[in-house]
Amino acid sequence: MKYNPMNGKAEVILYNLQSLSEGPLDEATFLKRFPLSEFELTSYQFIEPEEGAPDGFTVVKLQAQTKNFMKNAPLEQLWGAVLGSSVKVTLEGDPDEKKMKVMFPLQENFYVAENNALRVLQNEEQGLVLMEFDLSDFPSEPFEAVMGWKAPAVIPPSWEEAYQHDADIMRLRHVDYYGALIEEYHQRTGSYPLQGLSEFPNYVHVAAPHQQKYAKGGPPYQHEVTDVETFRKVLELGLGREIDLKFDPQKVPVSAPNFYIYMIQGEAYFFAVHLYHPYPFANALGPHYHKLEISNQKSQRRGLWQPDQLMKDEAYQKAMSETPVKEAFFMQLEKQYH
Numbered sequence: 001m002k003y004n005p006m007n008g009k010a011e012v013i014l015y016n017l018q019s020l021s022e023g024p025l026d027e028a029t030f031l032k033r034f035p036l037s038e039f040e041l042t043s044y045q046f047i048e049p050e051e052g053a054p055d056g057f058t059v060v061k062l063q064a065q066t067k068n069f070m071k072n073a074p075l076e077q078l079w080g081a082v083l084g085s086s087v088k089v090t091l092e093g094d095p096d097e098k099k100m101k102v103m104f105p106l107q108e109n110f111y112v113a114e115n116n117a118l119r120v121l122q123n124e125e126q127g128l129v130l131m132e133f134d135l136s137d138f139p140s141e142p143f144e145a146v147m148g149w150k151a152p153a154v155i156p157p158s159w160e161e162a163y164q165h166d167a168d169i170m171r172l173r174h175v176d177y178y179g180a181l182i183e184e185y186h187q188r189t190g191s192y193p194l195q196g197l198s199e200f201p202n203y204v205h206v207a208a209p210h211q212q213k214y215a216k217g218g219p220p221y222q223h224e225v226t227d228v229e230t231f232r233k234v235l236e237l238g239l240g241r242e243i244d245l246k247f248d249p250q251k252v253p254v255s256a257p258n259f260y261i262y263m264i265q266g267e268a269y270f271f272a273v274h275l276y277h278p279y280p281f282a283n284a285l286g287p288h289y290h291k292l293e294i295s296n297q298k299s300q301r302r303g304l305w306q307p308d309q310l311m312k313d314e315a316y317q318k319a320m321s322e323t324p325v326k327e328a329f330f331m332q333l334e335k336q337y338h
Contacts, residue, residue: 001082004142005100005135008069010039010078014060030060034081038074039064079104083147091135097213098135100143103128107149113326115145118252121160132252134210164276164288166324167249170334171273172292173320174246174260178206178271179294179307185238192269192296193234193262198224200265204231207259208247208337215259231262244338248273249330255288270295270304280315281305 002011027044043063066074072089079087079102087104099118106127112120121130133143186192194202202224205215218225228245236243250258256274263270275282275290282290283303293304310316324330 001078001147002142002144003075003078005069005075008066008074009142010064010066010074012062012064012078012082014082030062036064036077036081038068038077039066075102083107093136096136100133100135102131102133105129109149111148113146113148116141116143117145119254120163134251162325166326166330168275168277169320169322169324170246170249170330171275172316174248175271175273175292175294176311176320177246178260178262179310181235181239181243182269182271183307185235186296188240189238192264192267193231193238194226194264195267195269197226200224202226202264204228204262205259206231206245206247206262210251210337211247211259214253214257244334246334247337249333255286256290268295268297270297279319281310281313 001013004010026046027041030044031041041062041064043061045061046059064078068074072091076087076089079089083104085105085107087102090101090103091098092101093099106122106124106129110129112122112129112131115131116133117131118134119130119132122128123130131145182192194204200223201219201221203218204226205212206228207215232243232245248258248260252258255276258274260274261270261272263272270293272291272293275292276288278284278290279292281303282292283301284290291303294307294310295304296306297304299305299309305313
């Protein structure tokens with residue numbers, strides 16, 4: 001499902017409508033089941049199922065537009081028709097940080113898959129799902145979400161747990177990636193990135209453009225902050241080639257920072273990521289907040305490793321080598337922000 005809050009255009013593709021109607025699945029029959037009084041239907045397609053699809057499997061694609069796109073009612077009606085439940089839409093925040101929240105009842109076996117929400121939360125105790133979308137940019141991108149219902153045996157414990165399982169795998173891969181870049185830089189230049197540019201601890205918040213607003217503040221002592229693009233240029237100059245930057249998959253911080261941190265003081269560097277799940281090689285700082293660092297310094301605390309020692313750790317290798325359930329989704333994120 002897509003909905004553009006800037007012009008009121010919507011696109012919905014519904015799969016496997018086996019119990020929709022006993023009669024022909026024409027436009028009039030569809031609109032009886034999915035009333036969309038707030039919209040004008042601009043396109044309706046019944047798509048023939050592919051060969052090998054189950055009997056009764058149907059696919060419907062529709063496009064519609066509302067003139068009341070500045071109001072919440074059309075979106076509430078659209079989502080409510082698709083989900084078959086009540087939906088509440090609210091706007092919050094100042095214009096430069098405006099967010100739209102979509103809340104609806106959590107149904108049995110329901111799941112949210114690919115989407116471009118800032119976050120999706122499922123509260124099983126309260127029986128609610130919350131999706132939060134970013135409206136701070138103008139024009140805003142259309143809201144996109146893939147949702148459905150699965151058999152209980154294949155439903156993950158929660159969307160957040162499933163997402164963070166995959167996100168942690170990517171974070172662990174990024175530790176390996178940055179560790180290799182930093183060590184190669186040292187071998188080529190005899191120094192570490194940004195070494196000698198400041199007499200104070202020099203920090204880089206490795207954050208994508210949409211994460212920069214969360215990467216503020218710093219330690220309570222005098223320090224420098226170098227922007228991430230300067231960090232990229234320094235690495236590329238020392239390595240003699242262009243490089244991609246890897247970012248935390250989390251769009252907004254939940255329990256821990258959603259960006260990586262590089263720091264150098266004198267000849268000592270540290271690179272840190274923040275993990276959602278506990279690991280024997282990371283340091284627990286709080287619920288769903290576990291820190292893993294690599295450094296050229298000898299480890300003196302839990303969660304701090306020299307890169308070559310971390311790469312030899314069996315638990316780290318096992319965790320990093322897992323295959324994300326939604327690997328294609330996370331690889332697309334890497335391509336989008338690099």
